[in-house]
Each structure stands twice: as structure tokens, then as C-alpha cells.
Amino acid sequence: MTHRHPLLGLGAALASSAAFATSGAFAKSLLIGGWTPGAVVTLRITIAAAVLLLPTLWVLRGRWPVLRRSARLVIGYGLTGVAGCQLAYFYAVSHLSVGVALLLEYLAPVLIVGWLWLRHRQAPRPLTVVGVVLAMAGLLLVLDVLGGMRLSAAGVLWGLTAAVSLVLYFLITAQVDEDLPPIALAGSGLAVGAAVLWLASLVGVLDTTRGAATVVVGAATVPWWVPVLVISIVAAAFAYVAGVAAVRMLGAKVASFVALSEVLFAVLFAWLVLAELPTPVQLVGGALIVAGLVAVRADESRGGGHAAVGAAAAADVAAGDLDEDYAAELLPTGALNPDPGTRES
Numbered sequence: 001m002t003h004r005h006p007l008l009g010l011g012a013a014l015a016s017s018a019a020f021a022t023s024g025a026f027a028k029s030l031l032i033g034g035w036t037p038g039a040v041v042t043l044r045i046t047i048a049a050a051v052l053l054l055p056t057l058w059v060l061r062g063r064w065p066v067l068r069r070s071a072r073l074v075i076g077y078g079l080t081g082v083a084g085c086q087l088a089y090f091y092a093v094s095h096l097s098v099g100v101a102l103l104l105e106y107l108a109p110v111l112i113v114g115w116l117w118l119r120h121r122q123a124p125r126p127l128t129v130v131g132v133v134l135a136m137a138g139l140l141l142v143l144d145v146l147g148g149m150r151l152s153a154a155g156v157l158w159g160l161t162a163a164v165s166l167v168l169y170f171l172i173t174a175q176v177d178e179d180l181p182p183i184a185l186a187g188s189g190l191a192v193g194a195a196v197l198w199l200a201s202l203v204g205v206l207d208t209t210r211g212a213a214t215v216v217v218g219a220a221t222v223p224w225w226v227p228v229l230v231i232s233i234v235a236a237a238f239a240y241v242a243g244v245a246a247v248r249m250l251g252a253k254v255a256s257f258v259a260l261s262e263v264l265f266a267v268l269f270a271w272l273v274l275a276e277l278p279t280p281v282q283l284v285g286g287a288l289i290v291a292g293l294v295a296v297r298a299d300e301s302r303g304g305g306h307a308a309v310g311a312a313a314a315a316d317v318a319a320g321d322l323d324e325d326y327a328a329e330l331l332p333t334g335a336l337n338p339d340p341g342t343r344e345s
Contacts, residue, residue, distance in 0.1 A: 006249065006250065008249060009245075009246055009248075009249025009250040009254075009255075010246075010250065010258065012242045012243075012245045012246040012249065013242075013243070013246035013250060013254075013255050013258035013259065013261075014258060014261060015238075015242045015246075016238075016239050016240075016242035016243040016246055016259070017258065017259055017260075017261045017262040017265055018261075018262075018265040019234050019235055019238050019239035019242060020235055020239045020243075020259075020262050020265075021235075021262045021263075021264075021265030021266040021268070021269055022230060022231065022234050022235045022265075022269055023044070023231040023235035023236075024266045024269065024270065025217075025266075025269045025270050025272075025273040026217060026227035026230045026231050026235075026273070027040050027044075027227065027231055029215040029216055029217045029227050030211065030215055030224065030227055030228070032215070032216070033211040033212035033214075033215035033216075033224070034209075034210075034211025034212050035209075035210055035211035035212075035224070036207045036208060036209045036210075036211075037090035037093065037094070038090065038197075038200075038201065038206040038207045038208045038209075039207070039208040039209055039210050039211075040228075040231070041086045041087070041090060041197065042194070042197040042198065042201060042206065042208050043228050043232065044228065044231045044232045044235070044236050045082060045083070045086065045190055045193045045194045045197055045232075045236060046194040046197070046198070046232075047228065047229070047232035047233070047236075047237075048190050048194075048232045048233070048236030048237040048240070049187065049190035049191045049193070049194045051232065051233055051237045052183060052186060052187035052190060052237050052241070053187060053191070055183050055187065056183055056184050056186075056187030056188060059181045059183050059184050060181075060184050063179065063180065063181075063184070066177055066179045066180045067180060067184065067188065069177060070176050070177050070180050070185075073172050073175060073176045074176070074180075074185060074188045074189055074192065075192055076168065076172050077169065077172045077173065077176070077185065077188075077189040077192070078188070078189040078190065078191070078192025078193045078195075078196065079192065079193070079196060080164075080165040080168040080169055080172065081165065081166070081168060081169025081170075081172065081173070081189065081193075082169075082189050082190055082192065082193025082194075082196075082240075083192070083193040083194075083196040083197055083200075084161070084162075084165040084168075085105075085162050085165035085166050085169060086193070086197070087197070087200065087206065088105075088158050088159070088161040088162035088165055089101060089105055089158075089159075089162040091155075091158040092104065092105070092155050092156075092158035092159040092161075092162055094155075095152040095154050095155025095158065096152065096155035096156070096158075096159060101155070101158075101159050101162070102139075102263065103139060103140065103159075104156065104159025104160055104162065104163055105159060105162040105163050105166060106139055106163070106166075106259075106260055106263070107160075107163045108163045108164075108166035108167045108170070108256055108259075109132070109135065109253070109256040109257045109259070109260065110132055110136065111163060111164070111167045112167055112170060112171070112252055112253050112256050113128065113132060113253065115167065115171075116253065125299050127295050127296075127298060127299035128295070128296055128299045130292075130295050131257065131291075131292040131293070131294075131295030131296035131299065132292065132296075133292070134288050134289070134291045134292035134295060135257060135260050135288070135289050135291075135292025135293065135296075136292075137285075137288050137292075138260075138284075138285040138286060138287070138288030138289035138290075138291070138292060139260060139263060139285065139289060140285065141281050141282060141284055141285025141288065142263050142264065142267060142282045142285035142286055142289065166256075166259075167256075170247055170252040170255060170256045170259075171252050173185070173243070173244050173247040173248070173252070174247050174248070174251060174252040178248060182241050182242075182244035182245045182248070183241050185244050186237070186240035186241045186243075186244050189240070190236065190237070190240060210224075211224070212224065215227060217273065218273050243255075243259075246258070253296070254296060257292065257293050257296045258293055260289050260292070260293065261289065261290075261293065263289070264286045264289060264290075267282055267286070
């Protein structure tokens with residue numbers, strides 16, 4: 001794999017967030033049309049897995065041993081980042097307002113900073129703390145959590161479960177062998193997630209009742225499969241592949257903060273597709289989120305760049321002061337062993 005400029009990682013992360021954000025506007029049309037959240041997410045993940053099946057088999061030619069070595073992490077990725085996060089979020093929404101459920105889920109970047117602090121016994125630098133505060137404040141404003149807020153213990157637990165699942169999605173992605181291409185990891189994980197969702201449906205844990213044959217998207221009435229294809233191909237297949245690439249180039253912490261931009265894209269798509277205009281408060285919140293992302297990214301760059309950080313971490317690993325597996329949680333793939341040349345991708 002050729003080492004890439006961090007700006008490409010940022011681009012991949014933003015593309016992933018924008019793709020994930022399209023699900024809101026299009027899935028809403030299905031939910032209004034009587035489709036259950038379980039039916040929407042199960043079809044979304046199943047079709048995405050089918051779309052990536054042939055590309056996954058193609059890129060795995062000669063690399064099946066890599067997949068076998070990474071089987072435990074791939075299964076964990078599918079169980080948490082795909083099935084677990086989706087199920088927990090939709091259960092949270094059934095007990096909470098959408099804004100509160102999203103706020104709980106997007107505590108993931110804060111949890112990652114806390115996990116790395118506890119695991120490595122190194123407090124986050126002041127600029128990262130500032131970025132966390134700005135991003136969380138912006139998230140509160142964009143989601144308008146205080147407006148129409150409703151809480152329940154069960155909903156909060158489901159929301160926190162979604163947050164933990166999202167944390168595991170980022171950390172597991174950062175640890176998977178870089179010789180396993182992003183398409184293979186995403187495709188395999190989606191297949192695992194689809195299998196889990198169908199199993200949950202078969203045992204009665206997940207309601208997959210379908211609704212109307214036609215739904216309203218914006219000002220148009222379309223067949224149900226139109227929004228389903230959009231959220232499957234764009235908001236799942238492409239989004240997960242781009243997300244894997246982003247985590248590998250940026251590292252789990254920075255990628256998780258960039259993922260907060262999903263709420264900004266969600267507001268934008270709601271405006272474009274559903275004519276739901278953002279409020280001035282939401283625009284201010286968006287500015288705060290962007291400021292938080294800039295602060296966290298600047299802190300990473302000021303720390304000496306990935307090569308320098310990787311060299312320091314490698315020295316700690318060699319001295320026995322840092323566990324190699326967990327050093328990978330903080331850094332982009334390959335940062336522990338910087339190589340100015342190229343690697344097979």
C-alpha cells in the first residue's frame with residue numbers, strides 16, 4: 001500500500017460521513033410509509049453485502065490467509081460496527097427523541113479519547129480537550145437535543161450501547177491487518193452483519209415488517225426500492241468502504257471526530273431532499289463542530305506527524321512500555337513501522 005497524504009484520509013472520512021448521512025432523508029420516507037426500522041436496516045445491510053460480494057471475492061484472490069488471520073476482528077467488526085450499532089441505535093430511537101439518540105451514539109469520539117487515556121496512561125493534550133468540548137457543544141446545537149427531549153432508562157442504555165459499538169467499529173478497523181483491502185473488510189463485515197440481522201428477525205428479536213409499496217421522497221412519489229437502493233449502495237456499501245480507508249489513513253481518534261460531520265451532512269440532505277431548512281442555531285452548531293475537528297486534527301499534526309508519533313510508539317513497544325496491539329488503536333495503519341517505499345495493496 002502506498003503511503004497517502006493525510007488530506008486524502010480526511011477526504012475519505014468526509015465522503016464516508018456524507019454517504020452515511022443520506023440514509024436519514026431517504027430512510028425517513030420508508031418509516032413514514034409504515035416500514036419498521038428493522039426492515040429498513042436489514043434490507044440496507046443485506047443489499048450492501050450483496051453489492052460488495054463480487055468485489056470482495058475479487059480483491060481476496062490470493063489473500064484468503066489474510067482473511068483467516070483477521071477472522072476474529074472481521075466478525076467483531078460485523079457484530080459491532082454493522083449489526084450492533086444499527087440495532088442499538090434504532091432501539092434507542094424507539095425510546096428517545098432522534099436528537100438524544102444521536103447525541104448518545106456520537107459520544108464515541110469522547111469515549112475513544114478516554115479509552116486511549118486509560119489504556120496508555122497519557123492525558124489528552126489541551127488542544128484535543130478543546131476540540132472535544134467544541135464538537136460536543138456543536139452537536140448539541142445541531143441536533144436540538146433540548147427541543148422536544150424525552151428520556152428513558154432503556155433508551156439511554158441502548159444509546160450508550162450504540163456509542164460503544166461505534167467505538168469498537170473505529171478501534172477494530174484500525175487494528176485489522178492492512179493487507180486486507182478496505183473492500184474485503186467492509187464486504188465481509190456487512191455479510192456478518194446481514195446474517196446477524198436476519199437471525200435476529202427469525203427469532204423474533206427484530207421486527208422486519210414492510211410498509212407501503214410507494215413512498216414520498218421530497219415532492220416525488222417513488223417505488224419503495226428507490227430509497228432502499230440509495231441507503232444500501234450509497235449509505236452502506238460505499239460508506240463502509242470509505243470509512244475503512246479513512247480510519248487506516250487517519251487513525252481511530254481523528255477519524256471518529258471527522259465522523260461527527262455526518263450530522264452536518266444529514267441536515268444538508270434534509271434541506272435538499274425534504275426541504276427542511278436548518279435553523280440559525282444549527283448553523284452555529286455546525287461551525288462549532290468544524291472548529292472542534294480542526295482543533296483535534298491540528299493537535300495530531302502538531303504532535304510531530306504520524307511518522308514521528310509512530311517512531312516514538314515503536315520505541316515504547318520495543319522497550320516494553322506499550323502494547324503493540326493497542327498502539328495501533330491510536331495510529332493510522334502502518335504508522336508503527338513507517339516505510340517511505342510502497343507496499344502491495
